[in-house]
Each structure stands twice: as C-alpha cells, then as structure tokens.
Amino acid sequence: MDIIDVKLLELLQRNSRMTVSELSKRLALSRPSVSERLHRLQHNGIIEEFSARISLSKVGLDIQLFIQIGDLKKSPAEIEKFIEKEEGIIEAHRVTGTSGYILKAAVPDMAKMRMLIDRLMPFGTLTTSVILASPIPHRHVKIEVE
Structure with missing residues (x-):
C-alpha cells in the first residue's frame, strides 16, 4: 500500500458510496487507476465489504x-x-x-x-x-x- 491507497481508504471510510469518478477527482487519478486500486484492495482483503451503517x-x-x-x-x-x-x-x-x-x-x-x-x-x-x-x-x- 502507498499513500494514495491510504487516501482512497480514508475517503471510502467516510463515504463508501463515493463514485469512482468522484474518487478519481479527489485523488487526481484516472478512473481506471482508481478502479484498479479498488479491485486490488478488495482482492487483497483490505476492503472486506461495502455496507450501510444502520441506526439501531x-x-x-x-x-x-x-x-x-x-x-x-x-x-x-x-x-x-x-x-x-x-x-x-x-x-x-x-x-x-x-x-x-x-x-x-x-x-x-x-x-x-x-x-x-x-x-x-x-x-x-x-x-x-x-x-x-x-x-x-x-x-x-x-x-x-x-
């Protein structure tokens, strides 16, 4: 993992519904590059799942x-x-x-x-x-x- 992966994970922790387009703008990366990083983070088990936090x-x-x-x-x-x-x-x-x-x-x-x-x-x-x-x-x- 590098600093860009860390920034990507920080953004997703705040809002896991952020689109690849929005992530690419915030990270100043191409959409394919962001998609590849997301896929790698999921494949390596760093991102386990995307879910909604429900008010009990x-x-x-x-x-x-x-x-x-x-x-x-x-x-x-x-x-x-x-x-x-x-x-x-x-x-x-x-x-x-x-x-x-x-x-x-x-x-x-x-x-x-x-x-x-x-x-x-x-x-x-x-x-x-x-x-x-x-x-x-x-x-x-x-x-x-x-």
Whole structure:
C-alpha cells in the first residue's frame, strides 16, 4: 500500500458510496487507476465489504447491550453455532481473560432482552451491561504507510 491507497481508504471510510469518478477527482487519478486500486484492495482483503451503517434505534432496536459469557459450560463450537443463528446478537468476539465471549446485542424491548439472556444462560455465567450512550459508536481506522 502507498499513500494514495491510504487516501482512497480514508475517503471510502467516510463515504463508501463515493463514485469512482468522484474518487478519481479527489485523488487526481484516472478512473481506471482508481478502479484498479479498488479491485486490488478488495482482492487483497483490505476492503472486506461495502455496507450501510444502520441506526439501531431508528429500526426499533432501542436496547443495545453487551453480554459477557464466562465459565463456559459448552464448547466454543456449540456456542458459536448458537450465536450465529441468534438474530439479536449483532457482534460476537471470543476473547481472553475471565470471559470466553463478549457479545453485542440489540433488541426492541426488555422482554426480548430477558428472552435472549434466558437462551444464553445454558452456555455459561452471563454478565450483561445495557449501553446507556455511545460517545464513539464507530471510529475510522487510521492507516500508516511504512
């Protein structure tokens, strides 16, 4: 990667819907050159996907929470198979330390939160934290060129 790739990634992190024409203007490159760089960044796995960031509360998922699963009672494969199918879980991370997993979930109300927690209880000891505010809900990655 070079400085132009870094600038390209910075622009896309701010607005992934930016057209190749707009990117070429901002980077002072030809459209074919920008297209080739985009293709290479995707092929190399640096750009994993293009997606929209959705406001959870605007789609009725008013309660967001973190759930830690410790003292695991099932195998990681069983846990991951279950959480992969659980729609309320929007992120899952296997971690070191006292918790085996940290999950982020989004549910519409307290009843759905309770039901989700009840479904997770057989997998280990749960610690839940309701998110009150997210001062940094998403941060763009700063990329350094070597």
